Amino acid sequence: xxxxMTRRFFLAAGSSAISLSGASDPNPSEYQxxxxxxxxxxxxxxxxxxxxxGSHTDPADRIRAAPPRKNVLSADGxxxxxxxxxxxxxxxxxxxxxxxxxxxxxxxxRIVKDRRNRVLVSLATENPYLDPEQAFxxxxxxxxxxxxxxxxxxxxxxxxxxxxxxxxxxxxxxxxLASHDERLLTTALDELEGxxxxxxxxxxxxxxxxYSRFLPLxxxxxxxxxxxxxxxxxxxxxxxPRARPGAKPEFxxxxxxxxxxxxxxxxxxxxxxxxxxxxxxxxxxxxxxRFAFGQRFLSTVITGIFQEDLLEDDYRALTTYRQTxxxxxxxxxxxxxxxxxxxxxxxxxxxxxxxxxxxS
Amino acid sequence: xxxxxxxxLAIVFSLTGFAQQEPFQEAGVCARCHVxxxxxxxxxxxxxxxxxxxxxxxxxxxxxxxxxxxxKPDRAPKGAxxxxxxxDCHQTGCPKTAEKAGCQTCxxxxxxxxxxxxxxxxxxxxxxxxxxxWQAFAKFMEEGEKLxxxxxxxxxxxxxxxxxxxxxxxxxxxxxxxACARRSKxxxxxxxxxxxxxxxxxxxARRVRLAGFHIPMVLAAGGEFEMGSDRYEAxxxxxxxxxxxxxxxxxxxxxxEWLAVMGANPSAHQGDAYPDAARMPVExxxxxxxxxxxxxxxxxVPGGGFRLPTEAExxxxxxxxxxxPVTSAAQSPHAVDRNRADGLGLHDMLGNVWEWCxxxxxxxxxxxxxxxxxADGSSLRILRGGGYAxxxxxxxxxxxxxxxxxxxxxxxxxxxxxxxxxxR
Numbered sequence: 102x103x104x105x106m107t108r109r110f111f112l113a114a115g116s117s118a119i120s121l122s123g124a125s126d127p128n129p130s131e132y133q134x135x136x137x138x139x140x141x142x143x144x145x146x147x148x149x150x151x152x153x154x155g156s157h158t159d160p161a162d163r164i165r166a167a168p169p170r171k172n173v174l175s176a177d178g179x180x181x182x183x184x185x186x187x188x189x190x191x192x193x194x195x196x197x198x199x200x201x202x203x204x205x206x207x208x209x210x211r212i213v214k215d216r217r218n219r220v221l222v223s224l225a226t227e228n229p230y231l232d233p234e235q236a237f238x239x240x241x242x243x244x245x246x247x248x249x250x251x252x253x254x255x256x257x258x259x260x261x262x263x264x265x266x267x268x269x270x271x272x273x274x275x276x277x278l279a280s281h282d283e284r285l286l287t288t289a290l291d292e293l294e295g296x297x298x299x300x301x302x303x304x305x306x307x308x309x310x311x312y313s314r315f316l317p318l319x320x321x322x323x324x325x326x327x328x329x330x331x332x333x334x335x336x337x338x339x340x341x342p343r344a345r346p347g348a349k350p351e352f353x354x355x356x357x358x359x360x361x362x363x364x365x366x367x368x369x370x371x372x373x374x375x376x377x378x379x380x381x382x383x384x385x386x387x388x389x390x391r392f393a394f395g396q397r398f399l400s401t402v403i404t405g406i407f408q409e410d411l412l413e414d415d416y417r418a419l420t421t422y423r424q425t426x427x428x429x430x431x432x433x434x435x436x437x438x439x440x441x442x443x444x445x446x447x448x449x450x451x452x453x454x455x456x457x458x459x460x461s
Numbered sequence: 462x463x464x465x466x467x468x469x470l471a472i473v474f475s476l477t478g479f480a481q482q483e484p485f486q487e488a489g490v491c492a493r494c495h496v497x498x499x500x501x502x503x504x505x506x507x508x509x510x511x512x513x514x515x516x517x518x519x520x521x522x523x524x525x526x527x528x529x530x531x532x533k534p535d536r537a538p539k540g541a542x543x544x545x546x547x548x549d550c551h552q553t554g555c556p557k558t559a560e561k562a563g564c565q566t567c568x569x570x571x572x573x574x575x576x577x578x579x580x581x582x583x584x585x586x587x588x589x590x591x592x593x594x595w596q597a598f599a600k601f602m603e604e605g606e607k608l609x610x611x612x613x614x615x616x617x618x619x620x621x622x623x624x625x626x627x628x629x630x631x632x633x634x635x636x637x638x639x640a641c642a643r644r645s646k647x648x649x650x651x652x653x654x655x656x657x658x659x660x661x662x663x664x665x666a667r668r669v670r671l672a673g674f675h676i677p678m679v680l681a682a683g684g685e686f687e688m689g690s691d692r693y694e695a696x697x698x699x700x701x702x703x704x705x706x707x708x709x710x711x712x713x714x715x716x717x718e719w720l721a722v723m724g725a726n727p728s729a730h731q732g733d734a735y736p737d738a739a740r741m742p743v744e745x746x747x748x749x750x751x752x753x754x755x756x757x758x759x760x761x762v763p764g765g766g767f768r769l770p771t772e773a774e775x776x777x778x779x780x781x782x783x784x785x786p787v788t789s790a791a792q793s794p795h796a797v798d799r800n801r802a803d804g805l806g807l808h809d810m811l812g813n814v815w816e817w818c819x820x821x822x823x824x825x826x827x828x829x830x831x832x833x834x835x836a837d838g839s840s841l842r843i844l845r846g847g848g849y850a851x852x853x854x855x856x857x858x859x860x861x862x863x864x865x866x867x868x869x870x871x872x873x874x875x876x877x878x879x880x881x882x883x884x885r
Contacts, residue, residue: 234852259870266855266862269695294841294865 131397136420137193142400143325145275145297147221147244149401151394152419153196153327154189156225157405158182158203166204173204185412186212190220192416196245198223198403201236210239217241223403225249225279226260233263237272247277247300253285258292265295279329281458287315290322298325303399304333305392305433306440307459320398328402331393332386334452335405340436341385342374369439376432385436386411387418388429394418395425488514490525501571517546523698533826537701540565540685598627598634605637614645614664640664642884649882650764652678652708663706665881668806671762676718676877677711679806681778688776689825690859700826704777709770710877712797712808713742713816714754722757729871730793740796742814742874748842748866751817751875758877769819770878771834772843772861773827779803779846779858784810786856791849794872811856814874815844822863841865848872 130141131151138151162178165171174182186197186209197220199209206224213220223245224236236243246264250257264276278289279300286301299319307330319326332338377385393402406412425433440447445456484503485492491514492499502508507516515521519535526532538546544564548554554561605620621638625631643664647654652669659666660682667680683706689699717739720726727745731738746754751769759765770778782805794813802808821833822841841863847856850872855862864873 258868259872262864262870263850266851269693269862270855270860271692271694294863 135193136416137195138394138419139193139195140400141325142245142275142327143298144323145325147275148195149221149327150193150195151401152189152192152194152390152415153198153223153401153403154186154194155329155403155405156198156200156203156205156223157407158200158205159407162407163203169202170204171202179208181409182407183208183212185406185409188409189406189412190216192412195219196221196223196401196403198225200225206236206239213240221245223247226264233267237267242272242274244274245277245298246273246275247279247298249279250285250289251280251282253288253292261293268295275325277325277327281454283309283313283315283458287313287318290315290318290324296324298327298400300327300329300403302330302455302459303328303393303396303402304331304337305389306333306337306437307455309459316398325400326398328393328396328399329404330452330455331390331402331404333455334449336448336452337389337436338384338386340373340439340447341377342370343377343384369435369442373432373435373439376428376435379428380426380432383418383429384414385432387414388425388432389436390415390418391421391425391429392433484508498571501569505572512550519699521698533698533700535698535700536687538685538687539570539701539703542685542687542701543570594627598624598631601627602634602637605634605641609637609641609644612644614641617641618645636662639884646884651762651766652764660706663881664884665706668711669708671758671877673762674718674721674758676714678708678877678879679711680706680881681709681774681781681805682706684777686777686780688773688827688859690857692857693860695861696825696859698825702773702777702827704771704774706881707770707774708879708881709774709778709807711802711806713814713874713876715740715797716743719743719746719754722754722761727869735793737796740798741794742797742809744794744814744874745869745871746817746874747869748817748864750869752836754875755877764882766880766882768878768880769817769875771829772818772820772845773829774878775816775818775845775876776858778805778807779810781805782807782810784858786811786847786853790852794849794874810846811858812847812851813849814846814872815848815862816846816874816876818843818845822861839866844873 132139132148139148140151141147142149158172158174159178159182162174162181163172164175166173173179182205189197190212197209197213199205199222201224209222213222217240221244222240224233224240224243225247226233226249233243233246236246246267248257248260248264250260261276261278264273267273268276275297276295277298277300278286278293278296280286280289281302283301286299289296289299301315316326373385380388390402390404393399404415406415445453448455484499487508488495488499488502495514502514507513518537521534521536523532524530524534536546541562544562547564548561553559555564555567601620601624605617605624608614608617608620618638618641621634621641624634625638628634640661640663644659647659647664647666649666649669651672652666653672654666655668655670655677656666658668660680663680663682665680665682668677669680670677681704683704685701685703687699688702689696691697691699716726716728716731719728726743727750728738728741728743729745730741735741748769755767755769758767782803784803784807787800787809797808797813800808800812803810819834819836820827820829820843821835821838822843823831823833827833842865844862844864845858845860847860864870
């Protein structure tokens with residue numbers, strides 16, 4: 102498949118190739134229970150809620166911790182997070198992603214203990230000093246365990262081999278890879294034996310994967326696809342001129358519409374504001390989430406949830422889930438324009454790689 | 462067809478006195494297919510003692526579900542494995558002989574009839590000519606055993622050969638003849654015999670050394686064993702497998718041995734940081750590298766026959782020796798002779814480095830004739846035994862790991878196997 106393949110060509114040729122190959126259904130089977138939608142995760146046999154609870158914690162609640170952890174949460178912060186997770190489970194969310202680097206294994210194990218047959222636990226090998234055996238002791242087994250890798254090297258294969266063996270020993274149900282590097286993801290599809298699923302950045306601005314080599318290959322192989330960064334690490338919130346006071350991106354507040362930027366983009370911002378005004382019950386973030394929810398090749402969309410009102414918004418975006426409406430598409434287009442005119446500055450410095458690697 | 466089958470069953474039932482079909486009712490779902498076995502079981506003491514199919518074969522749920530018979534029963538013990546199972550209940554052994562082994566030499570697997578009770582196979586029912594041959598056979602066998610006990614191997618071999626003439630194809634006579642032939646000419650091409658200790662069943666030297674390379678190998682005398690484990694999904698179901706006698710490396714192939722044969726050392730753990738490197742196992746070798754190694758060895762050593770063990774052979778040896786993990790979760794491999802040998806004389810069957818097997822990764826039951834021992838193709842190949850960095854629960858004789866045949870990793874090595882040379 103040519104690297105220069107266009108989106109239109111992919112949609113025409115790729116989808117027919119997929120259906121002819123008969124390898125897998127490009128649209129994961131989907132059903133609704135209560136207000137939640139569930140889709141099959143690749144060929145794992147597991148059904149995951151379309152909205153998943155991400156691992157990131159509220160930066161305001163973090164306290165520095167001794168290695169191998171980076172941070173832990175304050176008592177109040179932990180209580181708030183536990184409350185949000187419980188609320189998410191009540192909504193039907195069944196996939197909980199947990200970072201031990203933020204000291205979350207133990208609290209998460211405590212919360213899921215009585216729901217272990219209904220909740221899927223997702224972990225990552227984000228730190229080689231963390232002992233996965235500790236995770237198995239805490240959770241019994243781990244449903245999804247992924248390797249986080251940014252570049253291909255022999256250590257990736259060794260780490261992957263360890264995950265495979267743990268799966269063969271019955272400690273893990275599905276093993277996956279998370280990466281922000283499309284080349285690595287594409288290579289992984291061929292090189293990583295037993296790959297069940299992939300975490301990759303996907304949002305309406307950084308959706309280059311629509312017509313890349315990686316996505317059609319992954320779909321053909323029946324790999325479960327999990328979208329991360331559906332709100333570009335919260336930065337999309339900052340594109341919304343009507344963003345709720347106090348709402349903030351994950352790491353820092355970007356004064357996108359402050360005095361420095363707003364005068365430069367009056368026409369684009371006016372167009373975005375006009376578009377958003379046509380959907381008074383919906384924020385730009387909700388439209389962005391619905392864009393991701395609407396991609397049938399995705400099994401679930403995982404987003405960092407660390408504010409209770411954001412959780413409610415995310416759920417509302419899901420329960421009103423349908424094909425994006427014309428006014429939503431117009432708003433997303435307008436937001437794309439604003440983001441493009443802003444350059445990479447609309448993103449938190451930590452996430453400017455999204456622009457470099459994944460811009461549509 | 463159905464009528465014919467019904468008529469056949471009616472005849473069988475009436476002949477065997479099972480017209481009431483009670484054994485079939487008692488045998489339940491098993492009786493749907495295993496008609497003859499159920500009839501045999503129906504006339505046995507096991508039935509009277511309410512010892513049903515599952516007592517020996519397990520629940521065999523997968524086998525019952527699978528109408529194509531791809532899934533074998535949980536257990537189908539034969540030979541030594543069957544005798545071990547008998548001992549679970551008959552703990553004092555045979556009521557008459559007190560023997561605890563070789564139950565099936567007298568007792569049928571299912572019918573379990575009294576061997577002294579006249580039956581269709583009894584001497585009285587045999588034609589006269591056949592009876593004469595049988596008596597001659599028994600005489601030669603007895604004579605052969607006496608000569609063997611006196612160490613007169615050549616004469617014993619002749620006696621067993623005569624026995625075989627009377628009963629061509631008798632397995633026991635053939636094995637005894639082969640064992641005596643080996644004992645009369647114990648030298649094995651390409652091997653130096655380390656100790657003058659021989660396996661009584663096969664007549665083969667228990668410990669040998671590879672001529673020119675001094676690679677020690679021990680005899681795994683072969684037999685039947687229960688392969689697999691319910692503990693791991695890929696190791697299910699547990700099933701009975703038979704392996705022929707073979708030699709297996711006492712140690713994993715070391716870096717020095719690899720260097721001597723291949724002229725280069727690919728291992729990740731070598732250099733000044735590892736003063737014991739020469740005695741450490743070679744690693745960072747792929748399955749294809751391992752095959753190149755055995756090819757090179759076969760060219761250099763008279764008689765050849767070196768190869769990787771099949772995964773059945775590997776598991777047989779690990780179970781026979783009672784291998785136990787000594788260390789786990791280490792940073793690097795250790796010298797191959799650091800740890801004590803297991804009951805078979807093998808070191809580090811569990812731990813140190815993973816060992817490539819010849820077998821392709823396929824679902825159980827293990828059947829060497831189904832193509833899994835093919836040398837061609839790019840299919841995943843089995844590794845066994847666990848490595849230095851693995852947690853202890855992966856260091857299990859039944860645990861199977863599979864890897865691409867081209868992949869080199871710093872914890873994958875090999876152990877040498879060799880066919881037993883034919884008796885001369």
